[in-house]
Amino acid sequence: MVKLYDKGVYLLNGTEIAEDARQVEQKTGQKISREEAVKQTMAYRILESHNTSGNMERLQIKFDKLTSHDITFVGIIQTARASGLEKFPIPYVLTNCHNSLCAVGGTINEDDHMFGLTCAKKYGGVYVPPHQAVIHQFAREMLAGGGKMILGSDSHTRYGALGTMAMGEGGPELVKQLLNKTYDIRMPEVIAIYLDGEPRKGVGPQDVALAIIGATFGNGYVNNKVMEFVGPGVDKLSADFRIGIDVMTTETTCLSSIWKTDEKIREFYEIHGREGDYKELNPGAVTYYDGMVYVNLSEIKPMIAMPFHPSNVYTIDxxxxxxxxxxxxxxxxxxxxxxxxxxxxxxxxxxxxxxxxxxxxxxxxxxxxxxxxxxxxxxxxxxxxxxxxxxxxxxxxxxxxxxxxxxxxxxxxxxxxxxxxxxxxxxxxxxxxxxxxxxxxxxxxxxxxxxxxxxxxxxxxxxxxxxxxxxxxxxxxxxxxxxxxxxxxxxVQYKGQKYHFDSKIYANRVFDSHGVADPSVEIKFGPNIKDWPEMQPLPQNLLLKVVSEIHDPVTTTDELIPSGETSSYRSNPLGLAEFALSRKDPGYVGRAKEVQKAQKAIEADTCPKTALPELQTIMSKVHDNFEGVNRSNLGIGSTIFAVKPGDGSAREQAASCQKVLGGWANIANEYATKRYRSNLINWGMLPFITEEDHEHLSFKNGDYIFVPDIRKAVEDKDEVIHAYVIGDEITELSWKLGELTDVEREIILKGCLINYYRG
Structure with a gap:
């Protein structure tokens, strides 16, 4: 049904698999280097056309379009405004499909919608009213284009089936695009998803998607990589069927996706009155992939992902x-x-x-x-x-x-x-x-x-x-x-009814500025829309208290900041922070706030030990063992440990709520997704990595950990960060920060993205 190749493979003419360069030479009569074959993926070509760095190993991407919904766009625009936003430099679509019901918190959801409408007018954007479309369907119908790239503040930003490389990221990455900055990543690996055969009657796109997720999530086979859909099976699938598979690629933890395109995709664009946005995409004559997932569509049966993860899959039979x-x-x-x-x-x-x-x-x-x-x-x-x-x-x-x-x-x-x-x-x-x-x-x-x-x-x-x-x-x-x-x-006799798109529905209801900003428009602010609190730059030394310890194999962003009724407070950083980890560790917020008192005392130039008496002994040991530590060069805050945090939603609030509550860092064995790690960095938090087994850590919940000269370590790009558990004895720890770009280091040093752009 699904087979994973244990090494890279070549694909000839988009259909024939060759497992090594020798087979390529035998089949084609030509010697082709892997370096050249790598450049023949559809993903490489699209990334190359959007890369501004001139270096295909270290990409600096500028996207064609942006899209957000109503539990992310307020925070994004507020961050951008605080950082100097004057107008939207590229099309930015604000949809209203998450807080549509306006059922929690009185007027605050509809206030957010009015904020969005007035910002679309003021800065030159597009506003899609509630109940018109979910964010990704509007993007498919009105935004996608062959060879284009779209960045969205929702993790399921996936339009690869339509020939568009799309990525879901936390809000700060959209802020960078709004400020004419770039999305900086290393060139990702590209994994071929080779579709063969044809689905049997009664099997749908979710069945295929769940089979792929079940085969790839647990082993991280496509983690932070691009999934490229190829093979003869693609031709047997309708546009809608492909879209249904594609949107679920997010649950594999891949970075993005792209599919080869054909007449069925051309027809999709024709139906929506946008034939000019179609572009035929195919891999090159000889293409190298860093891995391959072979999927026999004919063998897929109706699937079910049992609680509590999309990868917990079985056939219904x-x-x-x-x-x-x-x-x-x-x-x-x-x-x-x-x-x-x-x-x-x-x-x-x-x-x-x-x-x-x-x-x-x-x-x-x-x-x-x-x-x-x-x-x-x-x-x-x-x-x-x-x-x-x-x-x-x-x-x-x-x-x-x-x-x-x-x-x-x-x-x-x-x-x-x-x-x-x-x-x-x-x-x-x-x-x-x-x-x-x-x-x-x-x-x-x-x-x-x-x-x-x-x-x-x-x-x-x-x-x-x-x-x-x-x-x-x-x-x-x-x-x-x-x-x-x-x-x-x-x-069942499936009718296979043809779709007819009525463009008047959007034309009559969606506000489209056509990129023309109107600075005279006054933004409407509801009482729940609050500015971000001031955030301090990274101090020379850090004293961290561990205030939550999570040993689940994976921690989702839903557990870090729950969805549901909390969505109504995402325009209010302090109000939302009250819900952080509330369904995973209800005591977290209180413990974090207690530690935050000490940091606020330092900022007020008073004694942190007065604000938090338990620091008396801890600070005495710090002063006895580390020279030159004083209020002027010390920061005190909280941190959490989780084995593998960040699976799931792109929501930046999974990180920002911790920062608002005085968090300075996360400690993890690894980070589940790039987007969660990026969210930490963009909010000025240190993404520490420990190689200690999570069941035998040298620290525990409630411990204080001193990190001396952390600012210098970030500036000097130190590979190893030395930290010390302050207990009856001083226990040394060795952590890493992983790879950071120069801009990411500067963001951490400044304390957050807002501070970075303020200068």
Missing amino acids: EVNANLEDILHEVEKKALVSLDGAVDYSLQSKIVDGKLYVDQGLIAGCAGGGFENICAAADIIKGKYIGADEFTFSVYPASTPIYMELVKNGAVADLIESGAIVKTAFCGPCFGAGDTPANNAFSIRHSTRNFPNREGSKLQSGQIASVALMDARSIAATAANKGFLTPATDLD
């Missing part, structure tokens, strides 16, 4: 055949994910030997596409979900899709079955819509199924489970009144 054993395995994994905070069991979901599901959902950038919903409607037509616990909701990804589904009768078929069809909204993906009941089991064609992602709260004793599935098998389960059913079990 496996689950149904081994129900008790697999549920027991999920329960064991949950002991780690949930830290034993709640009693968790799935055994009650077994009814008459079958798995009963409480909720089915097709939504968002992954599930809400036209073909997915049409297929679901074909499956459910003439059937009924029943009047028991099971519910079924469908969210088309844009109003133009919704309109076409109304016109072709799909919405009528869904509603007649008992489904509820709702407007374009990302809420079900992060716990702000269709939150299931306590102990309920929800199947979703959406992007993630992390703990609490659907809205439950461990600290309140609430837990529900989410499994990821394709829209077709969700509809089959709905047709079977909630009992888990793969779509391949049903004999």
